[in-house]
Amino acid sequence: MNLALKDAAHTPMRFVLTAFGVALLMTAVIGMTGLYRGVVGDALLVIERIDADLWVVQGERAGPFAEGSAVAPDMDRRVAGVPGVADVRRFTQFSQQFAFEGATRRATITGADIPADDGRWLALAAGRWLAAGRCEAVADESTGLAVSDWVELARDVYEIVGSTRHMVDSAGDGLLFVGINDATAIAQKRTSEAIYLARAARGTGEFAGAGSSVAQESKIAAVLVRLAPAADAANVIATIERWGDVRVLTTQQQRDLMLNARLWKLRLQILAFTGLILLITAIVVSLIVYTMTLEKLYEIALLKLIGARESVVATMIGQQAGLIGLIGLAGFLLSIGAAELVFPLFPRRVVILAGDLALLGLALLGLALALICAAAAWIGIARASRVNAREVLA
Amino acid sequence: MSPPVILSARGLARHYAGPAGLVRALDGISLDIQAGELVGIFGPSGSGKSTFLMLAGLLETPSAGEVWLAGERVSQPGTDLDRLREVRRQKIGFVFQKANLIPFLTAAENVALSLELVDVAPAPVLAHGCRLLAALDLSHRADSLPARLSGGEQQRVAVARALANSPPLILADEPTAALDSVRGRQVMQLFRRIAASRGTAVAVVTHDTRSADLFDRRVHLEDGRLATRRQE
Structure with a gap:
């Protein structure tokens, strides 16, 4: 019996809302990444397209x-x-x-x-x-x-x-x-x-x-x-x-000047925000897994009372974390849809590249989310292992 | 030939260090409960009833004395409680004042869960759960979630869960406290039936004397000691 799945089926709205929450956070991540791409793309547009080998500028x-x-x-x-x-x-x-x-x-x-x-x-x-x-x-x-x-x-x-x-x-x-x-x-x-x-x-x-x-x-x-x-x-x-009286810059130098001089702080800020949102996503997902474990302490105590092995409890928490991982995946897919719908309405160009999405999907879901869920599940299991069967009788 | 002794408490004591000195929650109780016997454990608050249940249910280790289950010594001072989880799973069924059903499982699943914990395959487990519920007149509620059951029905599901893996001993802690007199008596009659038909030893900790006539034996605790023992 998959207890985590049964719990999800019992309160589907909580999981749907969680998926939406994760989707919104990931939409923000996609948006920040896309904004970064857009700003860089816009800034380099003329430099890269104008077909010049050298730029003769003021000395x-x-x-x-x-x-x-x-x-x-x-x-x-x-x-x-x-x-x-x-x-x-x-x-x-x-x-x-x-x-x-x-x-x-x-x-x-x-x-x-x-x-x-x-x-x-x-x-x-x-x-x-x-x-x-x-x-x-x-x-x-x-x-x-x-x-x-x-x-x-x-x-x-x-x-x-x-x-x-x-x-x-x-x-x-x-x-x-x-x-x-x-x-x-x-x-x-x-x-x-x-x-x-x-x-x-x-x-x-x-x-x-x-x-x-x-x-x-x-x-x-x-x-x-x-x-x-x-x-x-x-x-x-x-x-x-x-x-x-003049200086000559190559196209590559113009690119470097644009990205590393003029746009440096903006790029840094966008990346900092992206990192911040990723951190918030990590904390939120961890909290969800941990809160779900805390909500079940009574059931965990009951399971222990009727003789459930620690592995049964650990499996339930692990399945729960896995479910959150799946919710994260659903949230990611939702966020791609939301990004396609919403970002064209933004005043600045938000460039959504398949490569970025794949990287985000792989890095964020494949690795980060798996690590976050595993860490949160581990904390949850550690907490659950301290639950005493007698708590049912308290 | 008398039925075998299922639960045997021998000189069971549980002492705590309290702010006012040593608290003797249980002070050298010896009690045997035989197969098929329904024993009521009575006593005022603080008399040691719940402590006895904790020790007999292998949820705490005694400060002194021993607990024997079906002829095997299972608990004594210093016993590792985690190791006793296996014994609890195989040999003891619990019923509490509150039904304590898992809210996201149906009645049949709540019953089946006990069996799944002993590694029985899911399909026969669910069928067995439904049979148990039918035996307790709850077949029509098998697919209902606990929130949709009345208090009496929830308690009967809890009894069915306690019976699921056919344990030789059932320990019940105030199982009728949350029920009206009619439902409370029904639950006690259920214990009576289980003890008689399955040969299960049933120990019920209760304040409720309205169903006292159903017990084979009533045991009174006072200040952590056996005060009186009456045979019905």
Whole structure:
């Protein structure tokens, strides 16, 4: 007679609620893991997809993502002349608020060097890539803009000619692609008074860019370099850096800077929360097994009174722990369903990878849950072994 | 030829160290109960009735004296109680004031559990449980959970459980205390029937004198000693 199963059948709602509780905790674990994946994925999106071998950025800086960066507007022509360079593109990216349909929206303006940048590196969900010289934009769906919408940026009105899906920056703001010259114009938007004061300063030779080789009004953050097939990257980097006013970063360095500098604390925090939820899950599951044992102390005493061997009691507690393990499995399956349903509604992208689920399933259920249940069962059995048959008569 | 002695308590004593000195809960009781005999153990609170039941039921070891079961010495000072679990399982059936049924098992399963503990296969065990319940007029309640049974029915299921592995001795601790007089008498009649028909030795600790006529013998305890012994 499987006493644990009989008990479960007697009070099924308690076990169903336990499964739901475990499912919610595991949904949170899947969510945190997925959020981590999403944040990393979003942050690396441009770096990995834009198809650049080298990033030429402002000297002594780690731009354009980990630090601010501004290079001379003609830097692309200088870099293009370096032996081993196949092609170059100017790049800029900055956050922008704008009004649309009476509401304030946010987007990350990304300047694409048209026509050198043919947009091959991104997948359009609708419409087309930038074709005209000016005042066209491709917007990510998360900005709330759709193809054929018109939106005012700086002092110009842009037509949305294409849209993308899930293309956001590390902060989760949707990308809005415009031509590099448009991006510069948007970034340089100033009030009339500011323009007047700048002109006055230039007249006295006291403008802010004095002492710098980079024009301070330059909004070009980096020059993207694709190397010729036979080019030696180290030589190209050494040649460019010898100029002294720029720094050259490889794509791998950009990845490292993004993950280990800019996103380090966020990643650590998400992982800490994931660990915390796992710990809470472990404690909850342990408590459930232990509480179920405590609830049965009277029955255990009775079993001992009528002569049950310790192994009978231990088996019952073990079966109970096994049942909790099965409930954990059910909870995990429920949590996958819940995650698929709920997380698409979240503001940040939550990436649920089959590999992560398999790892979670294996690590969390196969190993952690088994260990937790075994440990809790062991504690329960130790407690049950102290139960005296006389307690029935008390 | 007289029936064999099933329970034999010889000079049984149980002493505790209390704040006011040594407490003699049981002080040298000798008592034999034969097969088929129904013995009532009476006495006021604190007279040592329950202590006697603990010692006879092998739930405690005596400070002095011995307990013999079916001709075998099973307990004396220093005996390992865990080792006696096997003896309890094979030779003693317990009935308590409360039925103490396992709430998530049906009446038949509660009865069958005793047999499963002695490694009898589940299917015949359940059939045997149902037969026992039928013998106690409870066949219609075999599939009911304890919560759905009346107090009297629960107590009869408890009796059936005590009988399941046909122990030679049944020890009952105030089995009618929670029942009205009619149900209480029914349970006592049940013990009477079991003792007569199965040859089981039954010792019932009770305050209830309403069914005193059913006992073969009444034993009175007072201050841990046998006060009077009356043969009905």
